[in-house]
Amino acid sequence: MQAKDVILGLLKKKKMSGYDIKKRFEEEFSYFFDSSYGSVYPTLKKLEENDLIKKETIIQEGKPNKHIFSITEKGEKLFEMYLHSEVKRDNIRSDTCMRLYFGEFMDVRKQISLIDNAILQNKKTINKLKQMYVQHNEQMSNTQKISLQIGIEHQRSQAKVLLEGKQKLVNELD
């Protein structure tokens, strides 16, 4: 799964601009994908060059013209190929887990503050995702709901483990 597959999928649902796409990444995809503008715009350019998407320009004043992209038939076929390709295994990079792994090189107080921060982040993310669920609930497909639920539960389970772990650290502190 790469940026191009995801972008093609989004454009299959609805035509939109690079800016819109990036916004989706930050909102709906935040818990399983991310990519920067420096990846979105060049990818759109390449897709257009290969006739996988097409551009429509909307003239605007005070801001750069808006480029609305829509998927072509050729693009739909490529997206179809992605959907039929082998599912890649999840790829997680957790700096938090890494630091816990090397926790022995920090004093206990630092370990605890690391955990506290992580829990705080978890809670923020949970709120954000829950809100998304409430807001988009009705337009979401079954499988979209499952995917969102995975995100929420992932955060919850992490927060739970962290809190329990913290208790043990605190107890040993006395």
Add this chain to the structure above:
Amino acid sequence: MQAKDVILGLLKKKKMSGYDIKKRFEEEFSYFFDSSYGSVYPTLKKLEENDLIKKETIIQEGKPNKHIFSITEKGEKLFEMYLHSEVKRDNIRSDTCMRLYFGEFMDVRKQISLIDNAILQNKKTINKLKQMYVQHNEQMSNTQKISLQIGIEHQRSQAKVLLEGKQKLVNELD
């Protein structure tokens, strides 16, 4: 968190070869980090060039000579800097979630088989991680245990959500 930080941390615990390091990535780190040989060996080379680690060669027959790396004082300092740097937020790339997001473009049977496969993977990973816990339990630090627990619970929570979601899909099939 990059390969170099992790490698430095591992070498701080114990001197070892590139091959050993990669093995650790596959075992202990599998649920929050991964990196290929094509990243490990060049990184070791760079670290050595910068006097952050040093090499010791063990002559072997029938296999390439073994290069055992150990961390230098300069390397320890750099690792210390990593430990004091800002914690990066987790980065997850889940092809499974992505496909669930685009589930509406697949027929329900395909959605279900996607879920079944994902659950199977979850279970395999849970077994592997549990085994790791049993085997290394006594040598593991508190925080290492927390980190491993996060991995296990992450898989469990995902499997749970997927199974519940699948039920709904199956029910709607009738």
Add this chain to the structure above:
DNA sequence: CTTATCATGTAACAGGTTACATGATTCT
């Protein structure tokens, strides 16, 4: 007999990030 393990490394390439460049409008 075939698979896994041990053991190193390079070259070509892909993919993505960060920082830069620009600037009006709207919300707080």
Add this chain to the structure above:
DNA sequence: AGAATCATGTAACCTGTTACATGATAAG
């Protein structure tokens, strides 16, 4: 007054992947 939102894009860079190249030994 200042932050956020809208809106595009490029250039330099970094990091990492895949595939290749080699080959003995041990285990099943």
